[in-house]
Amino acid sequence: MCLGIPGRIVAREGAFATVDFLGARRRVRLDLLEEPVAIGDHVLCHVGSALRRIPPEEAREMRALFEQLLEADGRAGPG
Numbered sequence: 001m002c003l004g005i006p007g008r009i010v011a012r013e014g015a016f017a018t019v020d021f022l023g024a025r026r027r028v029r030l031d032l033l034e035e036p037v038a039i040g041d042h043v044l045c046h047v048g049s050a051l052r053r054i055p056p057e058e059a060r061e062m063r064a065l066f067e068q069l070l071e072a073d074g075r076a077g078p079g
C-alpha cells in the first residue's frame with residue numbers, strides 16, 4: 001500500500017517545487033502531474049513526486065486525519 005501525503009506548494013523552480021507538509025518543507029518533482037500547478041496549490045505526494053493536484057478542502061480533510069493519527073500516537077502535530 002502506498003501512502004500519499006498532502007502538501008502546499010510554497011516555491012517553484014521548473015520541474016521542482018518546495019512543498020510544505022505540516023510544517024516540514026521538502027523538494028518535490030512535478031513532472032508526473034497531468035495539469036499545471038502554482039504556488040499555493042495543494043498536491044498529493046509520494047516518494048518525492050507530486051502525483052496530482054488536490055482541492056484545498058480535500059487537503060484540509062487529509063491533514064486533519066494525519067493530525068489525529070499523530071495525536072493517537074502520542075505526538076503533537078504542528079500548530
